[in-house]
Amino acid sequence: MSRHIVVLAGDGIGPEVTAAAVEVLHALDVRLHLGLSFAAHAFGGAAIDAYADPFPDHVLSACRKADAILLGAVGGPQWANVATAIRPEAGLLRLRSELGLYANIRPLQVHPALIDASPLKAERIRDVDLIVVRELTGGIYFGTRTRSETRATDECAYTVAEVERVTRTAATLARSRRGKLTSVDKANVLETSRLWREVVTRVVGDEFPELKLEHLLVDAMAMYLVSRPGDFDVIVTENLFGDVLTDECAAVSGSLGLMPSASVGDVGPGVYEPIHGSAPDIAGRGVANPYGAILSAAMLLRQSLQVPAAALALEAAVHRAITDRILTRDLGGTASTAEATAAVIARLSVAATTIPVA
Ligand code: NAD
Ligand code: IPM
Ligand code: MN
Numbered sequence: 183m184s185r186h187i188v189v190l191a192g193d194g195i196g197p198e199v200t201a202a203a204v205e206v207l208h209a210l211d212v213r214l215h216l217g218l219s220f221a222a223h224a225f226g227g228a229a230i231d232a233y234a235d236p237f238p239d240h241v242l243s244a245c246r247k248a249d250a251i252l253l254g255a256v257g258g259p260q261w262a263n264v265a266t267a268i269r270p271e272a273g274l275l276r277l278r279s280e281l282g283l284y285a286n287i288r289p290l291q292v293h294p295a296l297i298d299a300s301p302l303k304a305e306r307i308r309d310v311d312l313i314v315v316r317e318l319t320g321g322i323y324f325g326t327r328t329r330s331e332t333r334a335t336d337e338c339a340y341t342v343a344e345v346e347r348v349t350r351t352a353a354t355l356a357r358s359r360r361g362k363l364t365s366v367d368k369a370n371v372l373e374t375s376r377l378w379r380e381v382v383t384r385v386v387g388d389e390f391p392e393l394k395l396e397h398l399l400v401d402a403m404a405m406y407l408v409s410r411p412g413d414f415d416v417i418v419t420e421n422l423f424g425d426v427l428t429d430e431c432a433a434v435s436g437s438l439g440l441m442p443s444a445s446v447g448d449v450g451p452g453v454y455e456p457i458h459g460s461a462p463d464i465a466g467r468g469v470a471n472p473y474g475a476i477l478s479a480a481m482l483l484r485q486s487l488q489v490p491a492a493a494l495a496l497e498a499a500v501h502r503a504i505t506d507r508i509l510t511r512d513l514g515g516t517a518s519t520a521e522a523t524a525a526v527i528a529r530l531s532v533a534a535t536t537i538p539v540a
Contacts, residue, residue, distance in 0.1 A: 184217040185487050188248040188451075190225035190241070190277075193261075193270060194460025195470035196254020202472030202523040203252055203479040206496065209527045210483075214492050221248075225277075226256025226270035226460075236273025242280055245451065250486035251277075252479060253455035258462045266327070279319050282447035284344065285351040286316040286424065287481070288457055290411075290431040290441060293504045299436030299513050302408060307434060312414040313359075314431060315352035316424025318445055320344045321374070323421045340374045340420065345381035347448075352418035353390040362394045362415035366403045366423055378420060404430060428457055437512040439471025442478035444485050454482040468518045471510040473500055476526055499529040 189204060191197040204220055211218045223241045224232045236256065245251055256270035266272065277283075292300060292310045300307050317340075325337030349365075356363040365382040367375035379397055386395045398406065400423045406413070407430050419427065432438040438458040446452040456474030464470055477500055484493035508525035509515025517525070 184219060185249045186219050186221070186247070187482070188244050188251045189220055189222045190245075190251060190253045191222060191228070192225050192254040192256040192460065193227040193258045194255060194462050194465035195458075196226070196256065196460055198254075198465070198468065198470045198519050199456060199472045199475035200252055200254040202519055203475040205523055206476050206499075206526055206530065207479050207483075209530055210492055210496060213530070214489070214495075216483075216487070216489060216492060225253070226273050227258055227261045229273065230261055230264065230268065230270060234268070236268055236270045237276050242277075245277065245281065248451045250451050250482045251281075251453045252475075252482060253277075253453050254475065255455070255458060255460040257460050258465075275323060277453065278445060279324065281450055281453065282319065283445035283453055284317060284319045285348050285446050286318040287351075287355070287444045287446065288314045288316060288424075288428045288431065288441060290314070290428075290435055292435055293501065295505050295507060296436040296440075296513065299509075300434055302411070302434055306409070307411060309412045310434065312411065312431070313355060313416050314424055314428050315348060315355065315416060315418045316428060317344065317348045317418075317420045318424075319421075321421035338372070338374050338422075340377055342377065342381055345378050346385050349382045349385040349418060350389070351446075352416050353386055353393060356393050356416040357390060360415040361392065363390075363396075364403075364414055364417045365395065365397050366400050366417060366419035366427070367397065368400050368423075369397070370399060374420070382418065400427070403427060407431060407434065432457060437471055438474075439510065439512050440474050440477070442474050442476075442481055444478070444481040446485060452482070452486045454478040454486070468520060469511050470519050471512050472519050472523050473504070473510075473526075476500055476523070495530060496526075499526045502529040 191200040292307045297304045322338035328335045367378045369375040369379045432441040441457045443457050480493040480496040483489050503525040508517050
């Protein structure tokens with residue numbers, strides 16, 4: 183069986199962390215014969231430089247034909263002044279929209295060896311295990327924008343169908359976990375949030391009555407994520423709130439460099455990327471934390487390629503590398519990106535021999 187992965191490394195540390203993830207996937211493939219093949223394409227700022235377009239048509243066609251897409255990060259100061267419609271970030275939004283990736287799944291767990299790396303007190307974070315399901319193809323990210331000399335607008339719109347489908351994704355996840363779903367909105371102010379709350383309440387009531395559903399306002403949620411993060415199981419929220427809250431989640435885990443994500447729709451390939459950006463401040467120095475990208479590759483193996491044993495082996499290897507304190511600087515360690523990657527691969531061989539070959 184052959185499984186084709188398109189690699190969109192992007193900009194800044196994107197190429198450094200995706201190279202790490204590809205190296206680890208190669209190592210797994212050698213042991214488990216997953217039949218992986220890879221093709222790299224320019225994306226984001228790199229594609230602007232090469233093709234004057236952050237997401238050229240030939241890259242979109244390659245993505246459509248892939249089994250899964252591994253992405254680094256896009257953007258950087260070099261492209262800060264290009265027109266909004268062709269910024270690196272616009273390419274990323276188009277990728278999500280063209281592939282119908284409406285659900286962005288961002289899990290947060292706190293590794294026991296990293297309790298001290300978190301800014302929060304140990305007793306608050308010991309049992310944190312939550313997943314944010316961020317709506318990814320609607321809301322203010324995709325509304326009409328206007329700009330004059332003296333005024334700018336960004337429209338925020340949601341349809342009932344858009345809220346229904348992401349609610350089902352989140353509720354299905356909650357059903358397979360601890361059965362608690364927290365929906366986050368700003369229903370005391372925004373009409374889109376009132377619609378959001380109504381739809382979530384109806385879908386969960388009709389289709390997932392066994393779940394415990396709560397609604398929280400986003401400002402309070404920002405506080406609860408640092409005061410009682412252990413109380414949450416699955417959180418579902420709209421695009422912009424999900425973007426902001428998940429960087430906060432990453433800080434709880436100890437570093438933005440740790441958190442993976444999967445962006446999925448109903449059909450076609452998913453996109454797997456760490457939630458961090460291109461980190462221009464550390465790019466090119468070989469010090470970026472590759473664990474978020476590597477854990478995104480594990481999500482790719484589980485969700486798009488459906489090889490859960492391989493995903494588990496990879497997650498176990500990262501877990502062990504962290505337990506053994508092979509940590510990059512963002513986590514207070516001294517390991518380079520290459521050393522952290524090698525540490526995962528070294529632990530992978532042990533893990534992989536103990537699991538059944540897929
Ligand atoms: P950022 O996430 O790139 O960096 C924020 C801070 O976290 C920086 O200090 C950075 O050094 C650190 N950091 C991030 N990832 C790290 C890693 N793997 N290892 C160690 N440290 C890490 O956010 P920013 O600086 O606000 O944005 C920079 C650019 O990235 C912008 O152009 C933004 O649009 C883009 N961005 C892209 C994506 C994406 O492509 N998915 C996501 C977020 C931001
Ligand atoms: C993310 C990023 C993107 C977003 C940007 C780069 C468009 O911050 O993936 O979290 O806001 O969705
Ligand atoms: Mn973000």
